[in-house]
Amino acid sequence: MSTEKWIIGTGFSRGIGFELAKVIKDNNYKIIHLGRGQCGFEDVFIWWDLLNPIKETPILELSKSLYGKSIAGFIYGAGVMPVLGVSESNRAEKHLFWQSQAEAMRVNYFSCAEIIEDILPFIMSKNDAQSSITPFVAHLSSLAAVDPFPGLELYGATKSACLLYFQWLSKRFAMDELTCLSVHPGAVLTDMVNNVIQNSPSDLEIVKIYKKMIQNKELMDPKRSAENIYNFLFTDSPMRNNSHGKLYLADKNEIFAYK
Numbered sequence: 001m002s003t004e005k006w007i008i009g010t011g012f013s014r015g016i017g018f019e020l021a022k023v024i025k026d027n028n029y030k031i032i033h034l035g036r037g038q039c040g041f042e043d044v045f046i047w048w049d050l051l052n053p054i055k056e057t058p059i060l061e062l063s064k065s066l067y068g069k070s071i072a073g074f075i076y077g078a079g080v081m082p083v084l085g086v087s088e089s090n091r092a093e094k095h096l097f098w099q100s101q102a103e104a105m106r107v108n109y110f111s112c113a114e115i116i117e118d119i120l121p122f123i124m125s126k127n128d129a130q131s132s133i134t135p136f137v138a139h140l141s142s143l144a145a146v147d148p149f150p151g152l153e154l155y156g157a158t159k160s161a162c163l164l165y166f167q168w169l170s171k172r173f174a175m176d177e178l179t180c181l182s183v184h185p186g187a188v189l190t191d192m193v194n195n196v197i198q199n200s201p202s203d204l205e206i207v208k209i210y211k212k213m214i215q216n217k218e219l220m221d222p223k224r225s226a227e228n229i230y231n232f233l234f235t236d237s238p239m240r241n242n243s244h245g246k247l248y249l250a251d252k253n254e255i256f257a258y259k
């Protein structure tokens with residue numbers, strides 16, 4: 001068995017995921033990237049549109065690629081923000097609005113759960129006896145999953161679905177068997193935030209909040225966000241161990257506490 005350690009990931013083409021892939025590569029992990037565009041840090045790239053259900057994806061190609069590799073973890077970094085504003089009177093616009101919610105649910109939840117269920121046997125084979133950390137599955141979640149800003153409720157619903165799926169996973173597997181991690185990166189200046197500002201009605205509360213945060217330089221740089229996330233995911237710490245099945249707030253270095 002090779003001593004190379006592999007990370008499987010999505011969302012590495014842009015934003016936080018791109019910076020995360022860079023740090024992972026800098027730390028000598030090998031990367032299998034599932035996505036629509038390469039980032040340049042991957043050792044294996046498998047073209048994958050997360051809008052598609054698993055039966056329409058190259059899952060067989062992925063399974064073949066995983067054979068014999070030591071998998072340290074899986075990171076679902078991909079995500080989309082659905083359309084936020086809708087006119088009550090325009091039927092065509094309403095239709096596009098709900099189509100966008102369905103697509104966000106597919107990318108932010110279903111595809112993540114489907115991929116994890118299919119690759120679990122490879123991750124759980126414990127073929128990496130030398131690893132300093134328990135194998136993990138992680139996804140980039142959001143505070144909106146538990147406490148959405150006004151306007152982000154439906155996006156939050158897609159993130160809640162995935163968070164609940166991770167909670168269920170954490171009940172199926174003990175922390176020292178498979179660590180199940182949900183990470184809120186913080187508010188980070190990426191295409192996702194810029195698109196909300198540019199494409200949503202300017203009177204939406206969240207648009208005003210983002211604009212103000214940019215003005216006050218309160219949005220995090222994706223590189224810093226990725227470093228926080230890397231340190232959390234790849235360090236065998238009490239914080240990581242306590243986060244099994246919970247929501248970790250990477251910007252605050254704390255676990256979300258329900259009131």
Ligand SMILES: NC(=O)c1ccc[n+]([C@@H]2O[C@H](COP(=O)([O-])OP(=O)(O)OC[C@H]3O[C@@H](n4cnc5c(N)ncnc54)[C@H](OP(=O)(O)O)[C@@H]3O)[C@@H](O)[C@H]2O)c1
Binds near residue numbers: 010035078
């Ligand atoms: N930015 C924030 O403030 C913030 C806050 C809380 C949570 N998050 C979460 O953090 C994650 C990363 O966000 P980000 O801000 O870095 O977003 P981003 O810059 O918009 O990047 C999104 C990533 O998801 C990928 N993706 C989207 N749809 C896909 C599809 N159908 N098939 C394959 N890949 C797809 C994109 O790939 P393509 O290049 O192929 O589109 C891209 O790599 C998301 O889950 C987001 O919900 C972000």
